[in-house]
Amino acid sequence: MTLDKLTMAQALNQALRDAMTEDSSVLVFGEDVGPLGGVFRITDGLTAEFGTDRCFDTPLAESGIVGMAVGLAMNGMRPVVEMQFDAFAYPAFEQIVSHVAKYRNRTRGRVSLPLVIRVPYAGGIGGVEHHCDSSESYYAHTPGLHVLAPATVADAYGLLREAIASPDPVVFLEPKKLYWTKEEVDLAERVPGIGSAAVVREGTDATLVAYGPAVPPALEAAEIAATEGRSLQVVDVRSIVPFDDTTVCAAVRSTGRAVVVAEAAGFASVSSEIAARVSERCFHDLAAPVRRVTGFDIPYPPPKLEHFHLPSADRILDAVDDLQWGLS
């Protein structure tokens, strides 16, 4: 076993490199992903190593990038495209919703689209407007897409490899603020696959359910709570679609209390869906209503105000405090 200390960005880069080495049909393209290596350097060195037919820059048009990926996937390739920033993916929305998500269905399974749309996503990096959107709910609401959001370096590598190998299209959401987090990881070790959540911290009093950029504040809250004598369990959803009801609900049933944490605006969101699913399925095991801690229902704020918007450990702990402790 070899342990490497890698950033999430390096792990993603390695996942692309390994997938491209193993399978010559894997193509990487998008805006500035060639010689520059992407604005976050996730595709660093790939053009040099694999040539301009395998990793290349495209004209600056996101619908064009995704639409072309559809055709490449129809004709035997495995495209992995990069949308430079979350909010810059919106011009590709029609291609994603009407074609990427539906091609298998339209053709009764005769044409599948094994392609990955990588999206550097969410905030917390002091980005200017249109660079920090949490756009997962748009994709999660669209049947036919898989939607993944890693929160650890190991998952970034493992889930991206799974996404590229998947016969179905995957929207792969990379939390920008976690790109530079470092972990010692063994890349050869397999992580739970698409459709699996993971209990990332054991606890007995309440369950925090989080994904992507909301996992670190959830873990921080659990750490603080432990010093205050409260044992919080943390579940990392990892795979938003398909959603792992089994793991999430088993976790919530084991504690009887749940707080769902997400960075996106809460109204009509993935966090609403998780709260609804947990409430429907675990009602008789719950000691308190399921609470949510999410971003406010506002356009993503300017850099100097974003810390008021993002779910913090304090705000999570306030919600935990509200879980009717006196009643049971």
Place this chain on the structure above:
Amino acid sequence: MTHRWSILQHVDMPTAEDLFLPAKEPVQLIDGSGSAVDAEGFTRPADDRLLAAYAGLVAARRLNDQANALVRQGRLAVYPSSHGQEACQVAAAQALEPDDWMFPTYRDTAAAVARGVDPAEVLVLLKGDWHSGYDPRMKKVAPQATPLATQLLHAVGVAHAARLKDEPSVVLAMCGDGATSEGDFHEALNFAAVFQAPVVFFVQNNEYAISVPLARQSVAPSLAHKGIGYGVPGQRVDGNDVAALLAVLGRAVEVARAGGGPQLVEAHTYRMQAHTNADDAGRYRHDDEVAAWLDRDPLDRVETFLRASGALTDELATAYAEAAESMAAQVRAALNQDVVPDPGDLFEHVYAARTTQLAEQAALLSDELARQEEVR
């Protein structure tokens, strides 16, 4: 050091106009009266090819008539007819080789059928049994697209993949005049040009996008001129002259196949019928405008020409009509079959494997149906 560009300034370089702009008039090889005319740089296809095209036109017209009748009988939900555009439909199919790809729109049913897809399978979309009824890989015909221009980008991707795999296939990407206003049309032309993908963009300009006339769509000199902004050569062709269409599309396919990059062809034609049977064309255009186009009918024109040349005999004409009639009978028989769709199919092709959630929902529906069955 002398810069290369300054040397080029002194030689007689072709200009953008020479390279990319279409001829002033659409290419025509048989005029409205059925007489041969010359067009610089294009040769009229031989009579045997024109006979095959004529047979295709007879079949396409019959298919349009049959589909319209099936709508009236309630067998098809709707039908966007290509009546008047049959020359474009047939030439699109006949300009391609078996390993080429076609990306049709919802109005290109006759083109897909002319390429060899079973008409009953093509009409599944409009019958409502499923979205696309044919296997796109069998004849290399993509599902008919109802969103506008989105399929043009898919065509670029398929063509680029072919180039990466060293396969000689060309992709014919079809759209209408209205679709040239969509962003994806422009992105597709630009991507195809930058990647030098072997795509022939084939615009059937039938003067209307549902109710909106071409003048409200674009004030460009022609739609073929739109290629110049992307470095894509444009050509205009009489869309009711199947001889000219075969020559122009044939040339475009040949150039794209030889590595000459994408080509743009605009066929000038006319939508003789309403957008679909659900549309009322009387609200936005006059009957006399439609009547003027009757004289330019694509079938009459090539028939007159082929009869005058002696290539089309009564026997052949009867044989073509009978073949078309037999195809129509098969379409009727297939469409008159009541297929009871399996509700379980709803969950079958969403993902490669059913998710837990879809399995639960399938069980819910199946249980609901079982209880309804018990009540009966």
